């Protein structure tokens with residue numbers, strides 16, 4: 318609320334009256350995010366329970382008209398927790414690049430007007446790969462039958478590992 322005090326002066330007679338004008342705020346601004354879409358990069362090794370990002374919105378109104386409440390409108394809520402007061406996004410489950418490379422969160426900001434004004438922001442969480450998997454072979458044991466007359470350095474078999482790691486060859490020496 319702003320208050321203005323107006324006086325009417327006359328150099329010959331004292332002021333007759335004063336007028337106080339109280340200007341009351343109305344909820345004429347909605348919460349605004351800096352950008353409508355934000356991409357962040359998070360390693361899949363990020364610690365569960367850590368804050369990976371904080372969404373922030375601002376509202377030019379005063380009091381409750383400018384107070385902001387954040388909500389996760391869409392997205393894997395089992396993975397991410399949004400603090401309604403601060404906008405901090407906390408990791409609830411470990412990320413896994415090999416399963417999901419990107420998470421999309423739709424975050425809403427709402428003021429406390431009646432009715433409230435709202436706006437949305439999309440947060441794209443790009444999961445970054447970490448070397449967290451050892452190569453695995455398709456078979457645990459490979460059985461081979463070879464002739465004893467087989468020349469040295471003959472190619473016997475190629476052991477095929479699962480994708481993302483290199484094959485190994487056995488040769489006779």
Ligand SMILES: [Ca+2]
Pocket residue numbers: 342343344345346377378379382
């Ligand atoms: Ca206002």
Ligand SMILES: [Ca+2]
Pocket residue numbers: 344345346347348376377378382383428430434
């Ligand atoms: Ca507002």
Ligand SMILES: [Ca+2]
Pocket residue numbers: 361414415446447448449450
């Ligand atoms: Ca990985």
